[in-house]
Amino acid sequence: MRERYKEGSARSADNILSVIDKAKKNDEAILVFLHRSVDGDCIGSASGICSIIRSFGVDSYVAIPEQLPENMEFMGIDGLFFHPDANTHLAEEFTISRTLAGRKIGAAVSCDISDSSRMGSCGEIFDSIDTKIIIDHHESVKDRSDLHWIDPEASSASEMVFYIAQQIAEITGKELKDLLDTSAAKAVLAGIVTDTGRFTFSNTRPETLETAGLLIELGGDISKVCYNLFDRKTKEKFLLSAWARSETRFYCDGKFALTVVPAEQFARFGAGPDGVDDVVSAMRDIDGVELAIVLRELENGEIRCNVRSQEYFDCSKFAEGFGGGGHVRASGFTVRNTGLDELAGEVVKRVQDIL
Numbered sequence: 443m444r445e446r447y448k449e450g451s452a453r454s455a456d457n458i459l460s461v462i463d464k465a466k467k468n469d470e471a472i473l474v475f476l477h478r479s480v481d482g483d484c485i486g487s488a489s490g491i492c493s494i495i496r497s498f499g500v501d502s503y504v505a506i507p508e509q510l511p512e513n514m515e516f517m518g519i520d521g522l523f524f525h526p527d528a529n530t531h532l533a534e535e536f537t538i539s540r541t542l543a544g545r546k547i548g549a550a551v552s553c554d555i556s557d558s559s560r561m562g563s564c565g566e567i568f569d570s571i572d573t574k575i576i577i578d579h580h581e582s583v584k585d586r587s588d589l590h591w592i593d594p595e596a597s598s599a600s601e602m603v604f605y606i607a608q609q610i611a612e613i614t615g616k617e618l619k620d621l622l623d624t625s626a627a628k629a630v631l632a633g634i635v636t637d638t639g640r641f642t643f644s645n646t647r648p649e650t651l652e653t654a655g656l657l658i659e660l661g662g663d664i665s666k667v668c669y670n671l672f673d674r675k676t677k678e679k680f681l682l683s684a685w686a687r688s689e690t691r692f693y694c695d696g697k698f699a700l701t702v703v704p705a706e707q708f709a710r711f712g713a714g715p716d717g718v719d720d721v722v723s724a725m726r727d728i729d730g731v732e733l734a735i736v737l738r739e740l741e742n743g744e745i746r747c748n749v750r751s752q753e754y755f756d757c758s759k760f761a762e763g764f765g766g767g768g769h770v771r772a773s774g775f776t777v778r779n780t781g782l783d784e785l786a787g788e789v790v791k792r793v794q795d796i797l
């Protein structure tokens with residue numbers, strides 16, 4: 443492991459081992475949290491942490507605020523998810539007694555997110571738990587504590603979880619393959635693949651590739667992961683994506699590309715909100731384009747915005763201006779109670795002031 447990850451991952455490993463110890467003594471469960479609009483990295487890192495905790499005989503579940511997207515079902519982690527709004531045995535038990543599988547919740551571990559306002563219906567549960575461990579690589583974090591490990595330079599929360607697993611293996615003498623079983627290795631690898639754009643983004647470092655190699659040894663199937671996360675698509679998504687690309691408008695002498703997808707287009711093509719996931723990075727790859735933005739209107743009237751830049755535009759700062767966040771080259775935000783045209787106009791205006 444590279445020097446720069448040692449301190450944070452060792453501290454985080456200690457924190458996790460101590461909540462595992464406490465949970466064992468008090469017969470408690472540990473809940474793992476992630477952000478809404480789930481992606482491969484939050485699912486991957488949360489699954490990795492759950493696998494580590496379960497390997498010590500402690501009950502652990504991932505609190506997920508929405509349905510797992512179809513292209514992530516392959517991550518094969520059945521029985522791991524706890525959906526407080528879903529009509530399941532666990533959800534019902536939790537609503538009545540605030541226990542899971544008969545156990546009180548002893549601690550929360552949050553992966554790829556530090557802010558409960560982005561956890562959807564799970565945020566309230568997260569806020570109600572006293573001990574909170576955070577593992578995140580997003581810039582926008584307030585109130586740091588010893589229980590947080592935040593490294594904006596890490597490729598993904600999943601890569602951070604792998605280093606925590608290595609530290610725990612070293613401290614406890616357990617084997618890595620017992621901490622991260624085959625399905626967890628697959629999920630953690632999928633997380634790294636997602637946030638590095640299959641190892642093509644500038645956050646891909648030598649250690650990221652070394653980590654991916656070790657995860658393949660643990661059973662992560664790189665071709666299956668890439669196919670499911672990036673290449674596989676329904677014909678409805680294919681056609682909607684083609685429509686969204688053909689609607690692209692250019693501003694700022696071709697440096698800014700914008701496309702706007704109204705809710706009726708999702709309905710017309712019969713594709714879900716993830717039907718245009720591949721559009722924003724394809725737009726960013728157009729010659730001369732520094733900034734690409736996709737606005738999608740969801741059925742509930744919310745507008746989700748994805749922002750990607752090539753070299754110098756600060757996407758994180760731009761998204762913060764609309765109440766969102768993310769990374770320098772990739773960020774996003776969600777807006778309610780605004781018309782699509784009105785928001786598009788505001789986005790163009792603000793971009794023109796910067797670019």
Ligand SMILES: [Mn+2]
Nearest residue numbers: 483554599637
């Ligand atoms: Mn991430």
